[in-house]
Amino acid sequence: MDPSGMIDPEIRDLLSARKGKEAYSDASDASALRMSLNENMLVDRSFSSTMLIEAARAVDPRAYPRPKGALALKAIAEKYDLWEDQIAVGNGSDELLELIMKVFVGRGEALTVEPTFEMYSFYIGLMRGKASPVYLRDDFSLDADAVLSRVGDETKAIIICSPNNPTGRQFAKDEVLKIVEDADRLVVVDEAYADFAPYSLVDEAVKYQNLLVLRTFSKAYGLAGLRIGYCVGDHELIEWIRAAQSPFSVNAIAQEQARRVLSNKEIYDIFVRKVVEERGYLMAELEMINGVQPFHSDANFILFRIIDAKKNSSDVARALRDKGIEIRDRGGLPMLENCLRVTVSTRENNQKFVRALREIVEGD
Ligand SMILES: Cc1ncc(COP(=O)(O)O)c(C=O)c1O
CATH class of the missing domain: 3.40.640.10 (Type I PLP-dependent aspartate aminotransferase-like (Major domain))
Structure with missing residues (x-):
């Protein structure tokens, strides 16, 4: 018997789109710098x-x-x-x-x-x-x-x-x-x-x-x-x-x-303040990269658009992955053409990301 015949037809399409694919991929390189899931690496x-x-x-x-x-x-x-x-x-x-x-x-x-x-x-x-x-x-x-x-x-x-x-x-x-x-x-x-x-x-x-x-x-x-x-x-x-x-x-x-x-909680409030500070740093750095338009954020991530017509958001996500950095390509969502989302991380990680992004976007 074909197991797919056992699936409720009302949700078959919804599940087919996700079947065999992890939305939050676990297949990525474990050594990669993960700035894709909005985790908080500023908690000590x-x-x-x-x-x-x-x-x-x-x-x-x-x-x-x-x-x-x-x-x-x-x-x-x-x-x-x-x-x-x-x-x-x-x-x-x-x-x-x-x-x-x-x-x-x-x-x-x-x-x-x-x-x-x-x-x-x-x-x-x-x-x-x-x-x-x-x-x-x-x-x-x-x-x-x-x-x-x-x-x-x-x-x-x-x-x-x-x-x-x-x-x-x-x-x-x-x-x-x-x-x-x-x-x-x-x-x-x-x-x-x-x-x-x-x-x-x-x-x-x-x-x-x-x-x-x-x-x-x-x-x-x-x-x-x-x-x-x-x-x-x-x-x-x-x-x-x-x-x-x-x-x-x-x-x-x-x-x-x-x-x-x-x-x-008072200690965690300090970690939160650090995130907010780092968000300011990352925002300022992104604003200085030609071909990148960051959007205001009140969260622990920043959305930005690639405005260089030669590259789209999936090219940029792939190029970053090749350099060992994972961020989230959001270009497929409505209104978000060529947009990517990056999680605010430690100063060292943020710098690593900014350097890599600048090389990719301004590189040619
Ligand atoms: C908007 C929003 N709500 C809920 C969640 C899920 O949070 P939790 O880890 O508490 O399940 C996330 C996780 O990324 C999120 O972005």
Whole structure:
């Protein structure tokens, strides 16, 4: 029997496009300098590892973890002055995104504000729902009226990423809140990168009954490898998400480490400030390269466009790979022709990247 005949036809196309291809390729050279996944290499490795060893010692690997991230959840509630029932903790914010699509969107429609993080439309499709794109303005700002005009009977949710991946901008707070107030629909604001930006909507999330704000420990706190994130909102919304969650998806070490990280938040704030400083350095360097146009960023990455007609973004990504540097070619996304996204890293790595890019772009 042909196994492909066993696949639900409703998701066959969606999965075929990804089958056999890792979206986040693991095949790349392990020795390459990875500036493609928005990890945070400015978190001090030995500080984090020492804490991780203590976290591992505190864990009995024979026992299941606290259900639904209960240990981390308590620490998040204390740190941010929230009630525990206003928070759901997940195996990365990715798990929460998938649960949100499952619980609130299902076979309905969700609006995504494009170009944006591709996992939104993927999870919506996986739930047999319909992802409908609404586009940003040419300067990558959010047009609340454009979004509101697209809300229809089938629309179950509006997904907004702010600061937006991959454009980098944090949207104006009043534009986002206008959507929350006028859409009469669930609004999900993914704030994976808000620690690097001027503001967060976490305080607003508990004031509205239709706003969910997603946060992660992967970026500012450098815990991408442990998989832990959370979602803040009205307790009723949160209860439904938690009802759909499998009990032990958040492992015990991730919970312990998240708790420790929060109790050392002042130190992590220093790491975040370093990222912001390095972002300024990288931006200034990119502005000085002929043929490169960088865009303003409130995140830990910078989007830039190649404006030299002789090379396109995939040529540049390939040439960088040949020099041992991985960045993300975003040229295939709408509005982002010839654009690439680079993660802010240490000064040494940023310099290495800038040198290589300059050679490639200005070289001939
Ligand atoms: C916008 C956005 N949301 C969510 C995630 C996933 O984060 P996590 O590691 O918490 O699953 C990413 C990761 O790159 C992201 O860019």
